[in-house]
Amino acid sequence: MTGKRSIRIWQAGVGVILAGSWQLAVSAGLLDKFFFSRPSDIAVRVWDQAVSGKVWPHLWTTSLEAMLSFLIGGALGVLSGFVLARRPFLSAVLDPYIRVANSLPRVVLAPIFLLWFGLGVWSKVALGVTVVFFIVFFNTYRGVREVDPAIVSNARMLGANERQLVRHVLIPSALSWIFSSLHVAIGFAIIAVVVGEYLGASMGIGYSIAQAEGVFDTTGVFAGMTVLAIFVLAVGALVQRLERRLLRWKPPQQGSADL
Template sequence: MDAIKQARKYQFKLRIWQFGLLFAVFFFWHVATKPGLIPAIVFDNEEQAAFFFGEPLVIFSRIWDWFVVNADIYTHLWTTLIETVLAFTIGTVTGGAVGMWLALSPFAAAVADPFIKGLNSMPRVILAPIFAVWFGLGVASKVALGVTLVFFIVFFNVYQGVREVNPTILSSARMLGADKRQLLKFVYLPSAMSWVFSSLHTSVGMAFVGAVVGEYLGSSEGVGYLILQAEGVFDINTVMAGILVLTLFALILDWIVGEVEERAMRWQPRAGTGTTLKGGF
């Protein structure tokens, strides 16, 4: 009971410091960009700081208009969400399947090795214009770009996770008569799961990047499209508002992945303990 109280107290203290730091950042931003509050130091006049970095109060007002007054951002958010979820799902499934297959097939892995390395070393963002030509300016081109970003993250983690299976556990399972399907279900998949979930936080971010970059390069909907339109008229406040919305959106997606991980990995021992499992089982 004392441990629970201490944990809650620590979490409360942690949140206070986090919100305090966030407030300090926005306060400094406001003071540095509000004309007349401090003398112009870096720029020639006091208006230039606001032009280049935006004003927090104006930015928050723009976000309020998007969500409450005009309520015109939801269509764009939905488009970006669909692109992100599709890219994340397809990239995770295909990356995991290929990673599992090559990890269990040494000869196939040796054949594919130079091709995998070559594709992984390629800056995949440059594929965005090609995907736009192939799939058009709709959702498909953004999903394709996101898949290329997610695939290799999951692939390498699954591949490494399967290769890192404890030889003693593997030998014991074989001695007990486990066939290939049972080895896959009870040995290889559990070993790969922790590696997969460790990569999902990065993967969802990359899927998000793929969607936004694709929208930025060519689209008619999405938060990236809103930012592009604002940038075209040098509206830094709208650009910053879009960036803040995207940041919050990404944090929510990352939190969802964390919750799924917490529930899916309840069987895994907590760090520093040998017997206590997540969830108290």
């Protein structure tokens, strides 16, 4: 009973049970429909929004913001991770500042970014970047530092110069670390931009959730969450495909279920 098929069946089963008991609890009057809505209502709402086209501009804005913060934050994170891992002195000097910056709760930055970058896309991107950057940065740093010293020595003895060492040894070696951070980073990028939208925007899923909440439309709030969840899963699957392509040299890991 551990085949891919049976895992899929059980996964669907868990979902059906969760949604089903929610639905039943509301029908039976155990949960108040006003506060908890109903899976069937939420599904209808998501469908309506998709068909009427109301959801797409919001989803587009959110995904644009998430992608931009992911790309900018990821690029900055990989770059600084590499530089600091290769320059121990610099990393020692900057260490306290990085810690301080990383320990800041991002939500408190949102109002500042709203003031600096306005209600549009860029204030959300800025918020997303501050989240993505640190996740990718720490993983890249660690990935580069934990390269097998024998492999580095071997490449150097075979005549690799600094640039070749980075390209042929350090980047590939750090890649599995970077990838594991990308999974997390994508999720956090979306959370950050949605929080940004929620606090002040004119567009986006976070904005639409805030709007629904403003009129006590629980179904609208859950519909927004559902759209987000589907989006996060789709993007995650995409990253995983890319990862599988780029890390095909890795021995298959034991017990890694196909999630």
